[in-house]
Amino acid sequence: MYSGSYVFPRVERVVFGRDAADVVTEEAIRGGSERVFVLVPELLQRADVVQRIAEALGARHAGTWSGITAHTPREDVVAATAAARAAGADLLVTLGGGSIIDAGKVVQTCLANDVVDVSQLDALRKLPGDPMTSVRAGMKPPKVRTIAVPTTLAGAEFTQYAGVTNAQIKLKEVFTHPLQTPKAVVLDPHATVHTPDWLWLSTGIRALDHAVEDICSIDAQPFSEGSAMQAIRLLSRALPATFKDRSGLEARLDAQIGCWLSLIGSQTGVNKGASHAIGHALGGTGGVPHGYTSCVLMPHVLRFNEPAVARRQALISEAFGQAGANAADLVAALIEGLGLPRTLRDVGITTDDQIEAITDASMQDPWIKTNPRPMDRAQVRAILEAAR
Template sequence: MTVTFTHEALPQRVVFASYQAAGHVADEVARLGAARPMVIAAEAGRSLADPLVAALPAAVRHTEVVMHVPTDVAERARTAAEEHDVDVLISIGGGSTTGLAKAVALTTGLPIVAVPTTYAGSEATNVWGLTEGGRKTTGVDPRVLPRSVVYDASLMLSLPVPLSVASGLNALAHCVDSMWAPRTDPIDQALALEGIRALRQGLPEVVRDPQGIDGRERTLYGAYLAAVAFASAGSGLHHKICHVLGGMYNLPHAQTHAVVLPHVLAFNAPSVPDTEQRMAAAFGETSAVQGLQRLREQVGAPRALRDYGLRETDIPAAVDAVLAAVPPNNPTLVNRENLEGLLRRAWDGRETG
């Protein structure tokens, strides 16, 4: 067998250590030679953010963080950075917070030090996203890749279990999509499979013992691997669907991914039996679909898009928008009929296996 591929790794420094974020954030800012930071953190995350920036030079605080990063919100953050002559961005929060920092970096070139407080994974990618007029636009740009990521699993201890589950399953979606995404290669797949193993072990521990650090660390490790794989492999069918649903209907990001994932896996797995068996082994089951279903049962996963605001009458327009974005190399040929069936199953919460 001849193996041929081109893999490009993204240049990023990662510091992973529990209960040490404050010191590492200060160290990373110093490494960049920065002196005028802007801290981007939602008001609801102040209790986590305050101790992390106490040792920094006087920092500008920006608290307007909105899901899916509307363009007007991004513009206000860019204006704030310019008015205060900021030289580094520190994002402390989940995917929406990281996304806003990326939106600022996209036009200013400012470096980002990212401190994730969920398992979103955006901090490890060079992908940006902005929403305007009900449409979410995404792109790839080296300017938005955080220079440093400070991972501290203790920051996840206050993340409620239901949101931890949704966020962790969003990370798992990065793994699954990376197995057949447009640019996938053996390195991406190896990272994704290890990510699946870590997440299927870590998430049930988080549910069993929300204040235990071991499950949080394992889940965070898996989320990082998932994001690295996704950044290289690109956006597959799952993410095209979720970006459309999020942008058009303002559905919650993590929960949407958690609901859609089993339906995309069941849709694509039969077309790639060898890949499916590798995923099954990572799940510790004979079938990848069954492995994901077992995990979802263990953690009480979100089940139906209708629970998060999608109306049945919204489905036809969503089908139209997704059809225009389907990756050409998706394992299963996508047409209007089977895509609508997938979305209807995700809408009403029908299980896949």
């Protein structure tokens, strides 16, 4: 029997299938914003979609910043905060993947809390062991909000929490507040055409991982379960379609909508499991891109969890359109068919020392404790060895 409550996120609207430049400008006007500051990855700095947004905003465009690198380092966030503050930003636009969108979330919090140095982030990060949606005591709420225009399928635009890498300790730390959630999300498939295929497809597997671990969660909810099922249906069809024809905008939008639906549970705090927990460590400590972490880990975590959630995994197979098949095998076949990495060796993790460090970092992630099958350090290490 289900038991729980669904808390609606602070997203005011999701606009899909429309031109991002038009929607961003409409949202800026609707909110009375006069100083719109745009965050983009360096890869997209000269992309036509960035230029169109700047032109459509006209005098409202306060500047564009492209200094955020992979995994959102602390130093990059503080530098972006200084640039946004100097520009007098009253609205942020984040155009890019998870690293850019997460950066925008934490820039909001840094602006509200007068952060000028990386050391000040220690007082704002979520404490280890606290739930992912647990706001740090004393944190001032963001006042400057964000519009997100995602170019990948990582899904950061639909959640309130953000990962920022502390390079000194090689650990990804979490910053969370309900108002870090973008107030508007724009799903424009045209904005994704510059995204490299490996990044598009691997983050699509990341979105699939969101849906899969929602269905198997210890606190699954009926609303998120239904959304996750539809997310799997869309992603399992749309990702192979975009692999075969990267110019197909309808399939790209289907994948974007699948990503959106995969995050319904995350928006209200439905806990994930070991694929996400170990994935955070593989990314923050091992330096592996977000999407690749799910490609490498998800099939192995599904196999580990099967004894505890076999009935839930049957729903995953049903959503794939192959009722009765093994869910881990279906996921593994999809990843292989997209030409994505499937082992730790494929993503540059080759030594025992690396695996030890990733194991240690995994044990600090709160979602290790919420994996549907309880696990200890030895079992985390065993999953990493299986993925080797």
